[in-house]
Amino acid sequence: MNQTGHPQTLQAVQLGNRNAEQHGLYAGPGRELDPLAQEVADWLMQARHTEPLDLMAAIEIGKLAVLIDRVDTALGDGVVERKGQPRGLIDMRIRLSSRLEKWLRQFGLTPAARADFAKALAGGSFREKIEARRAALAQQQEAGDAPR
Incomplete structure (x- = not known):
């Protein structure tokens, strides 16, 4: 308390008093x-x-x-x-x-993010790519074209 102030004009903290808020940018934690x-x-x-x-x-x-x-x-x-x-x-x-x-x-939620998501879905999963690569290698081995 300000010792040289005017105690008769002091008021206790008013719960919910938001008079000093301007934009709320620096509002503290605990706000709803x-x-x-x-x-x-x-x-x-x-x-x-x-x-x-x-x-x-x-x-x-x-x-x-x-x-x-x-x-x-x-x-x-x-x-x-x-x-x-x-x-x-x-x-x-x-x-x-x-x-x-x-x-x-x-x-x-951006057009670029949605395009990337659609591209990823269209490209198949990593597992599908591995299975396709294995199938291609198996075909090469059957044909005698296996890499040495």
């Missing part, structure tokens, strides 16, 4: 999952290729989407740093977008 982040995660988990183990990745994508939305809102509101520049928020926006793109790629 933002409803929008939960909505994004639920939507992602409905994809056919997901499994329950993918939930953490889906939640992370949802959290990143919420943070990006908050930064965009702050930029739209004209939030600036001391020198009148929005540079810090712009840098944060760029970093968040990069992280989101990486997570979306991991989750198979």
Whole structure:
């Protein structure tokens, strides 16, 4: 407590007081999952290729989407740093977008990731490739063309 302050004007901590929050970018641990982040995660988990183990990745994508939305809102509101520049928020926006793109790629949600996935499915499994190679070698041995 400030010893030289005015005790009569001090108030105890108010539970749930979020007055000082601006964008929530630096919110501490223990916060409940933002409803929008939960909505994004639920939507992602409905994809056919997901499994329950993918939930953490889906939640992370949802959290990143919420943070990006908050930064965009702050930029739209004209939030600036001391020198009148929005540079810090712009840098944060760029970093968040990069992280989101990486997570979306991991989750198979970019056109390139889907194309790679389709290519991998069309190419067959590693086991199928080994079996095809063995069959080709067996044919060569039967024909007397086996490598020596």
